[in-house]
Amino acid sequence: MQAIVNVILKDGVLDPQGRAISHSLNDLGFNEVSDVRVGKQILLEIDENDPARLRQRVARMCETLLANTVIEDYSIVVANEK
Numbered sequence: 296m297q298a299i300v301n302v303i304l305k306d307g308v309l310d311p312q313g314r315a316i317s318h319s320l321n322d323l324g325f326n327e328v329s330d331v332r333v334g335k336q337i338l339l340e341i342d343e344n345d346p347a348r349l350r351q352r353v354a355r356m357c358e359t360l361l362a363n364t365v366i367e368d369y370s371i372v373v374a375n376e377k
Contacts, residue, residue, distance in 0.1 A: 296343055297374035298353045302362045303334030337361055346373045 304310050313331040320328045339356075343349040353371050362369040 296341055296346070296349050298339045298341060298349055299372040299374060300337040300339065300353060300357060300361055300369055301334060301372070302337070302357075302367050302369045303332055305366055305368050308366045334367075349373055 304313075310332055312333040316333065317328055317331040320331070339353060341349055341352065343352065350371055350373055357369045357371070358364060
């Protein structure tokens, strides 16, 4: 099965890359953009058939390595979950 992990800085944590992108978009005439947050997406192929167990294992991976939970939030999407 495939799990998709999205990691993004928590609200209130300074995001200089997001701020730079926001300013650049505004400079290019995209004035409707008021805020940008930059994150990362991690795709995992995992040998597991139980979506609940997969989600549990991936959450443990996030807490252990994939996300810095002090400053980042994460979400997990299980592809083709039934």
